[in-house]
Amino acid sequence: MSMAQAADRSHAPARWQDFIQLLKPRVMSLVVFTALTGLVCADRPLNPVLAAVAILCIAVGAGASGALNMWYDADIDAKMRRTRGRPVPAGRVQGADALALGVVLSMFSVMLMGMALNWFAAALLAFTIFFYAVVYTIWLKRWTAQNIVIGGLAGALPPVIGWAAATGSAPLNAWLLCAIIFFWTPPHFWALSLYTREDYAEAGVPMMPVVAGAAATRRQILIYSLLLIPLCLAPAFTGLGGPVYLGVAGAGGLMFLLLAVRLLRSHAGETPDARKDGLYDVRAGARDARNLFAFSILYLALIFATLLGEHLVGAAPLTPLLR
Amino acid sequence: MSDPNRETETEMKARSGRNLAIAIGLFAFVVIVFVVTIIHLRSNVAVPHS
CATH class of the missing domain: 1.10.357.140 (UbiA prenyltransferase)
Known part of the structure; x- marks a missing residue:
């Protein structure tokens, strides 16, 4: 041996x-x-x-x-x-x-x-x-x-x-789906990293809150959210999504923006976490970050599920311009 | 005195589980390749003109 x-x-x-x-x-x-x-x-x-x-x-x-x-x-x-x-x-x-x-x-x-x-x-x-x-x-x-x-x-x-x-x-519509996930990723992960910042700092991973600070991260989250929402609405105008999709992406997008604005105004990510063992324990100040993180998962799941559902039942797209 | 190189029962059980998982994975792969081949063959078979 x-x-x-x-x-x-x-x-x-x-x-x-x-x-x-x-x-x-x-x-x-x-x-x-x-x-x-x-x-x-x-x-x-x-x-x-x-x-x-x-x-x-x-x-x-x-x-x-x-x-x-x-x-x-x-x-x-x-x-x-x-x-x-x-x-x-x-x-x-x-x-x-x-x-x-x-x-x-x-x-x-x-x-x-x-x-x-x-x-x-x-x-x-x-x-x-x-x-x-x-x-x-x-x-x-x-x-x-x-x-x-x-x-x-x-x-x-x-x-x-x-x-x-x-x-x-x-085709372009396939890359549109790719772009949605691409621009969804930064607000999703940065919201998570705002309340797990100490972990990343200790591991030496240069996540945005560790390198640029919490306030800059919250601003970046809002900027990416502002870019994300029009992208999520775009499939309704490229022949990919139908009216249900437009409603879900629009209403969910507004909620996403609201949570991103609330996060911007919060102090999430600024207080060090004294607790070392509680996984995903969220301090009161970081609750807005946790809310956006959780909603981002729901939002992506909802818009993709709606697209999937519309295509499975054969719902007509709003504007079949690019098909 | 017991042999220190001898596997414990837990180790043996874990190894059997790993072996079984590999066997199932390889068998599934063979079945998938076979089924995919049949599907491609059927789609490429020329339908004779009547």
């Missing part, structure tokens, strides 16, 4: 559930949802089995990115309350095993996408995995406060991959 193996004996043995946790199932479920929306919005008849394989490939590709992220970020994950229980920092899975899982699943998902659907969708999937694992995780995350802005592209691409899987192309 080698010394490394002997050292491993000090931890609980890795169970298959630990390897599932490496794939970030919750992130995967959001990716599946947005990719499915892209695939359905393409309005192209596709064999249901091939559609399911396309979604599976995107889900597994997203999971592979998660495993690669957990392999590389184990050192900073160990310092943060939110992530210290992950399999690698907790010692249940070795970093090399997480790396191997990520690489193998990346290859399987891209190859299967290429063989079953088309190689354009496969190339987009490969690019997304590369962008998340290398550009975001290895390069941007520890280097710049714009990490989640640029890195957000990886999370924004799944609807384009879904659309490409169905059609072999990516």
Whole structure:
């Protein structure tokens, strides 16, 4: 028995559930949802089995990115309350095993996408995995406060991959879905980082509240929210969304803006958190940040669900200009 | 004296679980490739003119 193996004996043995946790199932479920929306919005008849394989490939590709992220970020994950229980920092899975899982699943998902659907969708999937694992995780995350802005592209691409899987192309409407998620990401993550700032500071991750301060972050959140809402309304005018979509995106957008303005006027992110163990305990001053964070998830889910629903029931788009 | 290299029951159970998960994953992959191949073959089979 080698010394490394002997050292491993000090931890609980890795169970298959630990390897599932490496794939970030919750992130995967959001990716599946947005990719499915892209695939359905393409309005192209596709064999249901091939559609399911396309979604599976995107889900597994997203999971592979998660495993690669957990392999590389184990050192900073160990310092943060939110992530210290992950399999690698907790010692249940070795970093090399997480790396191997990520690489193998990346290859399987891209190859299967290429063989079953088309190689354009496969190339987009490969690019997304590369962008998340290398550009975001290895390069941007520890280097710049714009990490989640640029890195957000990886999370924004799944609807384009879904659309490409169905059609072999990516028209303007597919990129519009991508743009919505891209501009949604900064207000979403910065709202979260306003009340987990100490964690990021301790781990040395240059998140916006750590580098530029809470007030600047709250201003940036409002600016991105102002850019996001027109983008969310745009599908109603490009032939993608119908009247229900316009209503949901409009009403939800107003609520989003209201919460962003309330956050701007608050003192969220300015008081240090003395509590070290309470995950997601929110101080009274940071409640506005928590509210926007929670609503941002609901808003994205609502607008994508509405688009999905409209296309599944065949509701007519308002203006079929770009179809 | 017990052998320190011998797997504990927990370790053996965890290893069996991992092996089973890999087996299921590989079997699912083979089935998917087979089904996808059949679907592509069927869509490419020329329908004879009557």
